[in-house]
Amino acid sequence: MKLLEVKNLKKYFATKNGLLHAVDGVSLEIKKGETLGLVGESGCGKSTIGRLVIRLLEATEGEILFEGKDLAKLNKEEMRRMRCKMQIIFQDPYASLDPRKNVFESIAEPLRVQKVYSDKKELERHIYELMETVGLAQRLANSYPHELDGGRRQRVGVARAIALDPVFMVLDEPVSALDVSIQAQILNLLQQLQKEFDLTYLFISHDLSVVKHISDRVAVMYLGKLVEVSNYKAIFKDPLHPYTQALLSAVPVPRIDVQREKIILEGDVPSPINPKPGCRFAGRCRYCEEVCKTETPPLREISQDHFVACHFPGNRV
Amino acid sequence: MSQQEKLLEIKNLTVHYATVDGTVRAVENLNLSVDAGQTLGLVGETGAGKTTTVKTIMRILPVPPSIIKNGEILYKGEDLLKKSQKEMRSIRGEKISMIFQDPMTSLNPVLTVGDQIKEAIELHTKVNKRKAFELAGDMLETVGIKRDRANDYPHQFSGGMKQRVVIAMALACNPELLIADEPTTALDVTIQAQVLELMKRLKVQYNTSMIMITHDLGIVAEICDYVAIMYAGEVVEYGTREDVFLRAQHPYTKGLFTCIPDMYSDDNRLIPIRGLMPDPSNLPSGCKFHTRCDYKCERCEKEEPSVVEVSSGHYVKCFFALPQNVASSKVSVKMPV
Ligand SMILES: Nc1ncnc2c1ncn2[C@@H]1O[C@H](COP(=O)(O)OP(=O)(O)OP(=O)(O)O)[C@@H](O)[C@H]1O
Ligand SMILES: Nc1ncnc2c1ncn2[C@@H]1O[C@H](COP(=O)(O)OP(=O)(O)OP(=O)(O)O)[C@@H](O)[C@H]1O
Ligand code: SF4
Ligand SMILES: [Mg+2]
Ligand SMILES: [Mg+2]
Numbered sequence: 001m002k003l004l005e006v007k008n009l010k011k012y013f014a015t016k017n018g019l020l021h022a023v024d025g026v027s028l029e030i031k032k033g034e035t036l037g038l039v040g041e042s043g044c045g046k047s048t049i050g051r052l053v054i055r056l057l058e059a060t061e062g063e064i065l066f067e068g069k070d071l072a073k074l075n076k077e078e079m080r081r082m083r084c085k086m087q088i089i090f091q092d093p094y095a096s097l098d099p100r101k102n103v104f105e106s107i108a109e110p111l112r113v114q115k116v117y118s119d120k121k122e123l124e125r126h127i128y129e130l131m132e133t134v135g136l137a138q139r140l141a142n143s144y145p146h147e148l149d150g151g152r153r154q155r156v157g158v159a160r161a162i163a164l165d166p167v168f169m170v171l172d173e174p175v176s177a178l179d180v181s182i183q184a185q186i187l188n189l190l191q192q193l194q195k196e197f198d199l200t201y202l203f204i205s206h207d208l209s210v211v212k213h214i215s216d217r218v219a220v221m222y223l224g225k226l227v228e229v230s231n232y233k234a235i236f237k238d239p240l241h242p243y244t245q246a247l248l249s250a251v252p253v254p255r256i257d258v259q260r261e262k263i264i265l266e267g268d269v270p271s272p273i274n275p276k277p278g279c280r281f282a283g284r285c286r287y288c289e290e291v292c293k294t295e296t297p298p299l300r301e302i303s304q305d306h307f308v309a310c311h312f313p314g315n316r317v
Numbered sequence: 318m319s320q321q322e323k324l325l326e327i328k329n330l331t332v333h334y335a336t337v338d339g340t341v342r343a344v345e346n347l348n349l350s351v352d353a354g355q356t357l358g359l360v361g362e363t364g365a366g367k368t369t370t371v372k373t374i375m376r377i378l379p380v381p382p383s384i385i386k387n388g389e390i391l392y393k394g395e396d397l398l399k400k401s402q403k404e405m406r407s408i409r410g411e412k413i414s415m416i417f418q419d420p421m422t423s424l425n426p427v428l429t430v431g432d433q434i435k436e437a438i439e440l441h442t443k444v445n446k447r448k449a450f451e452l453a454g455d456m457l458e459t460v461g462i463k464r465d466r467a468n469d470y471p472h473q474f475s476g477g478m479k480q481r482v483v484i485a486m487a488l489a490c491n492p493e494l495l496i497a498d499e500p501t502t503a504l505d506v507t508i509q510a511q512v513l514e515l516m517k518r519l520k521v522q523y524n525t526s527m528i529m530i531t532h533d534l535g536i537v538a539e540i541c542d543y544v545a546i547m548y549a550g551e552v553v554e555y556g557t558r559e560d561v562f563l564r565a566q567h568p569y570t571k572g573l574f575t576c577i578p579d580m581y582s583d584d585n586r587l588i589p590i591r592g593l594m595p596d597p598s599n600l601p602s603g604c605k606f607h608t609r610c611d612y613k614c615e616r617c618e619k620e621e622p623s624v625v626e627v628s629s630g631h632y633v634k635c636f637f638a639l640p641q642n643v644a645s646s647k648v649s650v651k652m653p654v
Contacts, residue, residue, distance in 0.1 A: 041505035042476070135593055149363060179362035180532060184576035184589035206505065213578030213585065236580065250510035251580060252535025256562045258581055264514055265507045269475070 003032040009062035018274040022048045024224035035201040037215030050170040054086040087166040089174045097145040104141040130159040223280040230306040240313040287315045325351040330388030339598040343369040345550040356527040358537035361547030414487040418499040424471040431467025441490045456485040477508030549605040556631035566633045
């Protein structure tokens with residue numbers, strides 16, 4: 001069953017240099033209980049999608065259906081109730097935490113706003129439980145965000161998000177700031193919570209190993225557009241888009257017994273301001289032909305449940 | 318390994334920070350060495366003491382609060398800790414240079430990148446301005462940036478390009494030892510791949526020795542010859558890349574491998590290292606890892622394990638370290654000397 005469906009979603013920002021196409025015609029679905037991994041490099045629009053789908057940000061164009069309901073058509077009160085079901089963990093918890101609230105108060109906030117506990121002791125117990133779950137020592141309860149390192153701040157963000165037992169969570173780089181040993185704890189925790197409460201995740205990350213580990217399906221994004229969507233096995237075993245191929249080959253693998261061919265991309269990601277027509281990857285693509293520079297390749301189903309936006313999918317040297 | 322091959326040797330280094338909340342034991346009795354032309358990966362999690370260690374080598378630690386309690390840092394046999402700041406200034410840049418994690422902190426926003434590289438060159442070599450600017454252009458080309466961009470300011474470059482400019486600056490004086498503190502952490506993977514490729518190439522081209530600080534074992538696998546695993550201010554395992562990737566013995570090292578997702582396997586289980594990094598102002602007794610270790614016994618809580626050379630050049634600081642070839646192994650109290 002579809003929990004979330006996004007159709008032709010667009011978000012343009014007006015900047016002094018022109019219109020910035022942060023998200024440019026993205027359509028996707030997330031089934032109930034699954035994890036969709038959204039990967040791509042800095043600035044490609046992942047966080048913007050994350051914020052759009054829970055309406056922290058208004059879309060320029062497009063439809064967002066949650067549990068079959070068009071979010072844009074909900075009134076304030078309906079949207080407020082809907083919000084409890086959708087939570088987000090931000091990439092930079094420092095920006096999302098109130099600097100004047102200590103750890104205890106930060107985690108207590110969503111529980112207080114929603115009046116979950118009338119008993120102070122119970123509230124306290126739950127908060128300390130949450131703190132322990134995310135790996136925060138009790139003595140940190142009175143610390144303020146600026147006194148915490150990035151890792152601990154991220155943990156406060158995780159605790160806040162899971163406090164209200166949501167249905168759907170946008171996890172925007174939830175483990176990127178954590179140490180690897182702690183990252184595994186949090187990933188396992190997120191997976192365990194997902195099973196227990198039948199949670200649905202949109203998991204945003206630039207780390208492909210993490211995305212492969214946690215996702216059922218994966219969407220690869222480049223400069224505001226999805227370039228490839230499929231289940232994690234197909235994406236990782238048989239990437240068809242030249243960008244996905246390069247991205248996968250660029251990941252340093254902690255093994256010295258696998259030999260891989262590296263595809264080193266030339267150049268940098270182009271500007272998302274007033275993008276030129278044609279494939280956005282054309283300038284860095286080694287299979288680029290004339291047609292790529294003029295016609296934008298649509299996202300097409302190449303094989304069952306494997307979508308690729310490329311004029312020459314599956315090309316290999 | 319003969320003594321002459323060692324470019325840098327750190328012996329029993331202990332560095333503390335005196336803070337209002339007590340003494341932070343950032344680096345404790347650390348032993349390390351870097352051979353000429355080799356790359357050492359310094360791996361560890363937040364707060365392990367990696368940056369403190371390399372800033373001590375560079376002698377750029379803030380005083381106070383830092384206190385170098387003990388140890389020697391022998392660079393080609395001479396103790397850097399005994400040098401004056403004036404002597405250190407000429408060593409920094411000429412012999413040893415460092416790349417910091419955040420490229421913006423090392424770039425001056427109001428100077429063009431060409432001028433910044435030029436300044437670095439002028440500071441350490443006797444060439445005229447024109448020549449220095451030309452060399453700066455060469456350096457930019459070396460890191461894959463066209464020389465006609467020398468007149469651009471840092472904000473006109475992307476993150477990856479800025480980091481490459483920083484590398485160009487660090488390499489401008491052709492240092493013998495390059496210390497890179499998480500040089501690619503802030504970069505995208507495809508850009509990281511470009512930078513790593515560049516660093517590999519420079520290593521071959523100029524025979525530069527490197528210390529690469531990272532928490533990413535993937536990067537270690539790709540460019541390091543030797544690996545030191547740091548935990549709570551100490552090196553707990555040290556050896557060649559093969560020693561550490563194929564024959565790791567320390568429970569912490571093994572834990573680091575099992576807690577990261579493996580892109581080449583479908584086994585969907587991560588085995589985290591339980592618990593948290595200890596507070597460096599309140600370190601546990603005995604083996605500092607015992608609070609998180611699945612193998613710990615009573616002895617681990619009380620006694621500090623000594624370092625065992627489990628095979629030639631492979632050192633493990635754990636009571637359960639098993640010499641692999643008993644005849645050639647010996648128990649020593651120090652890391653590689
Ligand atoms: N409020 C805004 N005003 C103008 N531009 C914006 C705004 N928010 C985002 N952008 C731009 O939109 C693009 C997409 O940004 P977004 O934060 O979604 O990227 P991302 O994929 O999450 O990147 P990262 O991996 O760095 O977090 C970027 O070019 C960004 O600069
Ligand atoms: N100026 C300082 N004053 C007090 N304590 C400090 C100072 N600098 C570092 N420390 C502490 O010393 C310990 C080691 O820090 P260091 O920066 O060397 O770690 P690191 O291994 O580089 O970690 P990271 O991966 O986070 O960069 C940490 O507990 C840190 O909080
Ligand atoms: S459409 Fe063309 S330029 Fe774009 S990825 Fe495919 S081959 Fe490369
Ligand atoms: Mg983002
Ligand atoms: Mg550091």
